[in-house]
Amino acid sequence: MTVTGKEYISRIDNLHNEVWIDGKRIEGKISEHPAFRGVLKSKAALYDLSNSNKDTFTFSSPVVNSEVNFAFQQPKTKEDLENRFVATKKWAQTNLGLLGRSPDYVNTGIMALGVANSIFHEDKKNYETNIFNIYKMAMENDLSFTHTFINPQVNRSIGYYEDSDKIIAAKVIRETSDGIIVKGARLLATQGGITDEVLVLPSGGNFIEDAYVYAFSIPSNTPGLKFICRESFVNGESHFDYPLTSKFEEMDSIVVFDDVLVPWERVFLYKNLDIACNMFSETKFNTMLLYQAIARMIVKTEFILGLAETIVHSINIIEYQHVKDKLSEIISTLEIMKSLHLSSRVHSTLDHFNTMVPDYKPLNVAIYYYPRIYPRLIEIIQLLGGSGMILLPSKEQFQSTISSYLDNYLQATNVNATDRVKIFRLAWDLCMSSFGTRQTQFERFFFGDPVRIGMGLYNSYPKESYVKMINDFLS
Numbered sequence: 001m002t003v004t005g006k007e008y009i010s011r012i013d014n015l016h017n018e019v020w021i022d023g024k025r026i027e028g029k030i031s032e033h034p035a036f037r038g039v040l041k042s043k044a045a046l047y048d049l050s051n052s053n054k055d056t057f058t059f060s061s062p063v064v065n066s067e068v069n070f071a072f073q074q075p076k077t078k079e080d081l082e083n084r085f086v087a088t089k090k091w092a093q094t095n096l097g098l099l100g101r102s103p104d105y106v107n108t109g110i111m112a113l114g115v116a117n118s119i120f121h122e123d124k125k126n127y128e129t130n131i132f133n134i135y136k137m138a139m140e141n142d143l144s145f146t147h148t149f150i151n152p153q154v155n156r157s158i159g160y161y162e163d164s165d166k167i168i169a170a171k172v173i174r175e176t177s178d179g180i181i182v183k184g185a186r187l188l189a190t191q192g193g194i195t196d197e198v199l200v201l202p203s204g205g206n207f208i209e210d211a212y213v214y215a216f217s218i219p220s221n222t223p224g225l226k227f228i229c230r231e232s233f234v235n236g237e238s239h240f241d242y243p244l245t246s247k248f249e250e251m252d253s254i255v256v257f258d259d260v261l262v263p264w265e266r267v268f269l270y271k272n273l274d275i276a277c278n279m280f281s282e283t284k285f286n287t288m289l290l291y292q293a294i295a296r297m298i299v300k301t302e303f304i305l306g307l308a309e310t311i312v313h314s315i316n317i318i319e320y321q322h323v324k325d326k327l328s329e330i331i332s333t334l335e336i337m338k339s340l341h342l343s344s345r346v347h348s349t350l351d352h353f354n355t356m357v358p359d360y361k362p363l364n365v366a367i368y369y370y371p372r373i374y375p376r377l378i379e380i381i382q383l384l385g386g387s388g389m390i391l392l393p394s395k396e397q398f399q400s401t402i403s404s405y406l407d408n409y410l411q412a413t414n415v416n417a418t419d420r421v422k423i424f425r426l427a428w429d430l431c432m433s434s435f436g437t438r439q440t441q442f443e444r445f446f447f448g449d450p451v452r453i454g455m456g457l458y459n460s461y462p463k464e465s466y467v468k469m470i471n472d473f474l475s
């Protein structure tokens with residue numbers, strides 16, 4: 001089935017998840033809390049868009065015999081991949097690519113795990129069935145997920161192993177006939193508390209001990225599960241003053257497991273180091289997530305290009321060569337990202353689960369490249385905007401008795417003062433507000449530490465034929 005926006009919001013409200021912000025637990029409806037109201041509306045709009053365009057956003061699932069969201073579809077042909085790209089882009093366009101964890105992100109991962117469930121097979125355990133049932137349940141109910149795969153940032157040195165009595169990184173402290181008991185914390189759940197479920201994936205680092213080797217998904221309102229939020233960046237809900245923050249502030253949280261009972265039927269990996277180390281590549285989890293993520297990044301880059309072009313025309317600086325050169329940097333980024341995504345689709349192949357899997361290499365290059373170029377794109381907007389990025393009176397000023405001064409002194413060549421400030425407020429919210437600087441940090445660390453992504457790209461890239469070329473030439 002597919003939910004409507006209203007159904008999604010009321011379901012999240014009814015979960016009464018334990019969400020803490022500014023030292024208080026949210027007691028009423030989370031959808032009415034200022035920190036979450038905007039983002040929940042933006043997410044609800046995605047579900048409504050799907051329901052009004054079923055041809056684009058749903059498919060008929062043979063597994064659950066109903067229409068379900070596109071992200072759950074196992075792609076079996078290149079056309080399926082193309083359709084997935086179109087749907088992802090259309091969803092991302094509603095939020096200018098700024099909702100990094102729109103539901104199709106983790107739902108795509110759930111699909112990858114669900115269709116490759118046999119890799120979780122272990123004798124006398126039901127892990128293989130459990131992950132398939134989670135996938136099925138997610139489709140049947142159009143569930144949304146947050147995910148976490150990072151341990152608290154206490155000590156990242158190579159030799160560090162947590163051995164204090166007071167548990168920090170979440171670990172299994174007991175097994176019962178009903179399930180495993182988990183205690184400790186995990187970072188960093190974007191949208192923690194406003195999704196139906198939490199997908200908890202192996203984290204690495206502490207794999208030396210079985211107690212850290214696990215994967216499961218549980219409802220966000222499981223007893224003992226707490227989401228401790230950072231401070232909200234929503235300073236006001238005016239779309240004029242905070243055009244992006246007011247709609248797309250996703251929130252990030254620490255996930256605390258206070259002796260949480262994870263029922264056995266929700267566990268799909270436990271104590272098996274081989275599976276923990278190989279599951280992301282064998283299930284194509286990373287590849288499929290990147291296929292979604294790079295599509296979103298393309299939309300975000302289109303937005304940045306449109307914004308830069310609007311700025312330069314509003315204050316008429318387009319005649320300068322360096323301005324055109326800066327715009328060309330954005331254009332190049334957009335075309336590179338589009339080409340890498342297309343290449344992954346053109347070179348997709350069927351794997352032994354009958355999934356049409358995009359080529360990992362160009363996607364891996366894209367996720368190596370974008371975290372490095374994104375801060376430069378933001379810098380370009382700042383360089384083009386100059387003091388316009390700072391001198392941004394609020395809507396109230398425009399409605400006050402001094403508005404005629406603003407109308408005169410803040411006008412631009414091609415737009416009046418109000419529209420000029422609207423454009424520059426958009427640029428400020430993307431680049432310089434708390435929301436905007438978080439976006440930059442998000443893109444830097446979106447898929448993990450960029451340094452280790454670079455190591456992974458080098459390690460996985462086939463280089464033998466190029467070395468052979470040298471050997472052949474020299475001999």
Ligand SMILES: Cc1cc2nc3c(=O)[nH]c(=O)nc-3n(C[C@H](O)[C@H](O)[C@H](O)COP(=O)(O)OP(=O)(O)OC[C@H]3O[C@@H](n4cnc5c(N)ncnc54)[C@H](O)[C@@H]3O)c2cc1C
Nearest residue numbers: 147148149150153156187188189190441442445448449451
């Ligand atoms: C805004 C935002 C949202 C996020 N949302 C989510 C989410 O929804 N779910 C989720 O699971 N995670 C999320 N993350 C976490 C993200 O996955 C991590 O930031 C990323 O994996 C890096 O881990 P870390 O932050 O602990 O950095 P660290 O690993 O602590 O890295 C800090 C620095 O130390 C260096 N370093 C540390 N260890 C090594 C090493 N072994 N070798 C070389 N250099 C090293 C790094 O290169 C880096 O410079 C989010 C992060 C941000 C910033």
